[in-house]
Amino acid sequence: MNDEYLWDKKGDDPGIRSLENALSEFRMRPGSAPAIPPAAPAVVETKRRGFFRLRLAFAVVCVVTAAVALAGLIALRDSSPVATETTPVQTETQSRTTTEVVRSDPSEPQEKASPVVRPRKPARPRMVKTVYFKKQKANNGSETGDRPLLNESQLTAEERHAYEKLMLALSITSSKLKIVKDKLNGGGE
Amino acid sequence: MPETEITGSMFMFTSTAPAARKVSPTEAIVGRVADGDPGAFEEFYEMYAPMVHAIMLGRVRRDEVDDLVQDVFIAAYRGIGGLRDRAAAGAWLASIARNRAAEFYRSDRPTEELSGDLREGCNRKNEAREILDAIRGLPDAYRETLVMRLVEGMTGPEISERTGLTPESVRVNLHRGMKMLRARLGIEE
Incomplete structure (x- = not known):
């Protein structure tokens, strides 16, 4: 084997030359370079952050709504008095419904029992806030005051928007749950 | 120390400073x-x-x-x-x-390349394909260097310049790779 021919094609080596000839069909055909792709537009960092915040707010709203719905379903299923003693708000609601059920006893005359179900105005956001503070007190086991975890004055416009959306979702969910609950209670008549 | 010597040494220092790197x-x-x-x-x-x-x-x-x-x-x-x-x-x-x-x-x-018999029906093409398959069976370093040399027709110095490998490495890869290829193809030295 002629190493010099193998290195820089000086001299000759019939064996290597025959290999070159055989393999020449695989050689790259001359062609032009690929078309240069257009440059990607620069992404503004602030927009990405804002998009992330919006997505985060949406995710929080979804999670909280699902949690409230689940809690409502559990409360509806377990309508025992022990479960309703967790918060004063629920106790009050439960006492009202209990009274309504007692009034709607089928042994009583129908005239007395009929005007049981009354549509109530859903003042939901206030109720949700109250539940939130009561739960916080119960978890800590000590009084932390009525200081909310979210100080609305320190929120940015996007965060305030997300907060308002969250409150709206909670109020809608609660009102729907209330309607369902009233229907269930009224369905026993 | 006389002032002239100081200036002389400073001059020497500036004159021996490394020049800007050539691109x-x-x-x-x-x-x-x-x-x-x-x-x-x-x-x-x-x-x-x-x-x-x-x-x-x-x-x-x-x-x-x-x-x-x-x-x-x-x-x-x-x-x-x-x-x-x-x-x-x-x-x-x-x-x-x-x-x-x-x-x-x-x-x-996973797909199989059509054999030369089916596609081209030409002994010379079959031979080229067998040689290429034999090269593909070599270790990476030998394989790449040999394809550049035997298929693309690049010389050893060109391979060294393009790949960034030292000329010694390319020479060794070519020599050893060629030896292994000959052994695989059953070509005697």
């Missing part, structure tokens, strides 16, 4: 490509396309090689702005080609 032609082309010069990209392609083609040919099916070469150069164009050592553009491009070939292998469905 190689490769670095200049890479710099122009990074600046978005289409003409420079053509030069860059002509300079390195045989090397990339050889790397691909040693690893993937022949009918996929041309497309993958184009992919490699598009990826290189997108990333060349972040290349720190522009003198090592060849080694960088070779690593892109190897990664792209490996990626192709992972995603590619």
Whole structure:
């Protein structure tokens, strides 16, 4: 084997030359370079952050709504008095419904029992806030005051928007749950 | 110490200071490509396309090689702005080609190339295919160097310049690779 021919094609080596000839069909055909792709537009960092915040707010709203719905379903299923003693708000609601059920006893005359179900105005956001503070007190086991975890004055416009959306979702969910609950209670008549 | 000696030594110091590093032609082309010069990209392609083609040919099916070469150069164009050592553009491009070939292998469905008998019916083509298969069975370093030398027709110094390998390494790879190839093909020295 002629190493010099193998290195820089000086001299000759019939064996290597025959290999070159055989393999020449695989050689790259001359062609032009690929078309240069257009440059990607620069992404503004602030927009990405804002998009992330919006997505985060949406995710929080979804999670909280699902949690409230689940809690409502559990409360509806377990309508025992022990479960309703967790918060004063629920106790009050439960006492009202209990009274309504007692009034709607089928042994009583129908005239007395009929005007049981009354549509109530859903003042939901206030109720949700109250539940939130009561739960916080119960978890800590000590009084932390009525200081909310979210100080609305320190929120940015996007965060305030997300907060308002969250409150709206909670109020809608609660009102729907209330309607369902009233229907269930009224369905026993 | 006399003042003249001080100035003389200072003069000596300034005169022996290292001059500004000379920019190689490769670095200049890479710099122009990074600046978005289409003409420079053509030069860059002509300079390195045989090397990339050889790397691909040693690893993937022949009918996929041309497309993958184009992919490699598009990826290189997108990333060349972040290349720190522009003198090592060849080694960088070779690593892109190897990664792209490996990626192709992972995603590619297993297929068999048609045999020469079915497709071309020509003994010479069969022979070329057998030689290429034998080269593909060699270790990576030998395989790439031999394809560049025997298929693409590059000399040892050209292979060294494009790949960034030392001339000694290329010489050793060519010699040992050729020896192994001859053994595989049953060619006596």
